[in-house]
């Protein structure tokens with residue numbers, strides 16, 4: 580089964596909650612990033628707790644180990660179940676996030692390669708492969724890899740083995756659901772769900788990957 584993760588990039592508490600509630604039967608987790616949390620604060624986790632879905636804090640944390648640790652403590656104390664951090668900052672910084680996550684019985688995912696066109700300006704010549712190796716060495720729970728470049732996902736799978744790969748970039752960014760679904764553990768979808776006229780119907784359609 581491939582999970583469907585809703586990227587709830589909706590900077591409005593009321594609208595975000597309405598979308599989360601209506602989509603809940605069709606999704607496996609909710610990813611919260613800066614657009615929502617900067618408008619609502621970390622207490623959004625309390626409002627989103629209703630459906631009982633795992634909450635992933637996508638803060639793409641990229642600081643020194645001590646600051647990363649402080650950020651992750653705040654994230655898990657607020658009730659998040661998982662965090663997404665950058666790996667390019669190095670193993671000590673990534674490890675700080677992973678250790679805090681695990682001390683709270685949570686998970687930490689490392690961004691190995693991003694999905695937008697500009698990502699290729701720096702993620703090339705083996706950079707993503709090195710970050711994926713770092714994620715394995717630091718005992719991360721998985722990596723984030725681009726649905727827009729399935730061939731890169733195949734390559735990164737060779738490195739991370741059975742660790743989870745979660746993949747954004749389907750729909751609005753041009754990635755194809757059917758192509759990527761068989762390669763990864765979870766697909767992260769934002770606009771194709773929350774910007775649809777009927778977000779629940781859109782989530783239900785995409786949830787075919789969960790079978």
Ligand code: 3DU
Pocket residue numbers: 586587588612637690692693694695723724725747748749750751752767768769770771
């Ligand atoms: O393009 P969408 O609207 O489906 O949203 C994708 C989400 O995944 C969004 O929250 C974005 O910040 C996140 N993401 C990427 O799109 C690409 C990455 O490499 C990492 C995270």
